Amino acid sequence: ILDFPLPREAGVLITMGNAVVMEGPMAISWAGFNGSDSTVEGSFKVNWANSLEEVIDGLKKCEGIPASFVFATSDGDIGYWATAKIPKRKKIVDALYTLDGSDPANDLKGYYPPEESPHVINPKEGYIISCNNRINSGDDFNGVG
Numbered sequence: 466i467l468d469f470p471l472p473r474e475a476g477v478l479i480t481m482g483n484a485v486v487m488e489g490p491m492a493i494s495w496a497g498f499n500g501s502d503s504t505v506e507g508s509f510k511v512n513w514a515n516s517l518e519e520v521i522d523g524l525k526k527c528e529g530i531p532a533s534f535v536f537a538t539s540d541g542d543i544g545y546w547a548t549a550k551i552p553k554r555k556k557i558v559d560a561l562y563t564l565d566g567s568d569p570a571n572d573l574k575g576y577y578p579p580e581e582s583p584h585v586i587n588p589k590e591g592y593i594i595s596c597n598n599r600i601n602s603g604d605d606f607n608g609v610g
Contacts, residue, residue: 503527503528504529507524508523510523511524511534516540517538517540520538525579528549528550529550531549532549533545533548534546535593543586543593545585546583547582547583548579550577552574552577553576
């Protein structure tokens with residue numbers, strides 16, 4: 466378990482090439498560092514799974530690293546599962562921009578349970594396509610997808 470307690474504000478200088486992008490106090494938060502991470506356990510469960518249920522149970526434990534898993538079982542089941550902790554926020558945010566960590570309105574309100582991660586099991590179409598496309602309308606999970 467990694468635990469990096471940081472003050473709400475820490476001095477950081479972010480650059481791209483020779484240009485200063487952001488300078489001054491900043492706090493960095495990543496869901497993979499918040500709480501326990503059972504990704505290694507989940508990965509083993511997926512790799513040794515003997516059923517669809519065991520694959521899903523393993524994927525639900527993969528919380529630390531955002532990944533898109535497309536899988537097939539020897540019984541003919543197919544599925545897609547987006548892993549990682551998905552943060553709940555008070556408002557929809559654009560992940561391309563840094564949030565003001567000193568504003569309590571930007572604080573996390575917790576995480577969605579793994580069962581609510583974007584996923585599909587045995588779609589009626591009989592196939593799954595995953596090519597870096599949006600996985601949902603963008604209204605779900607406050608912009609995730």
